[in-house]
Amino acid sequence: MSRKYVISLERLNRFCTDLFKGYGVTNEDAKIFAEALVKTEARGVKSHGVVRIKNYIDRIVSGTLDVTKDITILKETPTTALIDGNNGIGIVISKKAVEIARKKAEENGIGFVSVRRSNHFGAAGIWGLELSGDDMIGICATNSEPIVSAPTGKTRALGSNPFSITAPAKKYPHVSLDISNGVMALGKIYEYKRLGKPFPEGSWLDTNGNPTTDPNINPIPEFIMRPFGMHKGFGLTVMMEILTAILAGGEFGPQVSSVYRDIDKPNPISHFFIAIRIDYFRELNDFKATMDELIDYLHELPVQSGNSKVLYPGEKGAAVSEKKLKTGIILGEDVVNELLNMATDKGMDISNSPFEIAPDDFEEITQI
Ligand SMILES: NC(=O)c1ccc[n+]([C@@H]2O[C@H](COP(=O)([O-])OP(=O)(O)OC[C@H]3O[C@@H](n4cnc5c(N)ncnc54)[C@H](O)[C@@H]3O)[C@@H](O)[C@H]2O)c1
Known part of the structure; x- marks a missing residue:
């Protein structure tokens, strides 16, 4: 059985920041990059946390993701902006787009930022939360390489195009829906493989377009x-493809290459970010108090036997995050080895590895 390692959020953040710097990312961008991925890990979205770093770095090394580029604002009004990401780091571009959307909302009630020629932005919910902050409703989405079939189709049609809608409450953590439009995100296959669990029925087709529950039948990207x-x-x-790529004038559908299979080609994807200032509609405190009422109502709903209380979107992630802040993050041996190998390739001193072997009884919290 492979080992598990544990690391504090703070140490993981520092390690990832240094790793990105080793691959030519500026200090400021490396911090943004690392922080978003560690936050994602902390919320238990393991499929879009540090396991993704290998792919980001493979792309940096192959020159298909350009860490030297900043965004360009192509068009702007008091409430809107169109941004060219110039094939830079998707997470850094998203952070900047969120800041612009929030600033426009602060000044004019709403900010809508459309982005083209970006790269993989990680978990949509991270940007939903940042857009929302304490006082706004945040909505965002990205398009992605074709992977989802049409309902009756047997080939890949469009991306899973995840989106997030996030709103603040008063005494509870944000209500934050963060989903892709497939039955299950591609990255979760790693977790199923690692845990040796079959997929739920109806979630995947094999390369021939036939239903499968075996996570080992194909290489993951197939x-x-x-x-x-x-x-x-x-x-x-389909609608997220329109709101992202078609609106931004970016690549759509089959024009988007594969983030894993086409390492030697840019992966030009588009996003949108909307921030809506709540107090342009309703007194902020009243809104948040009613959000609490809604959550209390949901929590008190009767449930079918054998089930615990109804959870609201975002509740699990917030609870996991609070727990991981105390216990640290668990990573598998394969991921830790990958991270350490990438570090040694750049001459980083790993003699004092920040990853410690986790006790066998360490409780692992995952999303599946
Ligand atoms: N960047 C990309 O190209 C890309 C592509 C696909 C997915 N993703 C990311 O992968 C992650 C996982 O996506 P997914 O589609 O597998 O989402 P998922 O099926 O894991 O659903 C997550 C959402 O459901 C809510 N939820 C989970 N259990 C719940 C419960 N019992 N009751 C109420 N709400 C509950 C969560 O709070 C969250 O909002 C997301 O962060 C997504 O943004 C990114």
């Missing part, structure tokens, strides 16, 4: 994802 709720998830993915 699986074809089913849309959640059939025409509903598919409809949402």
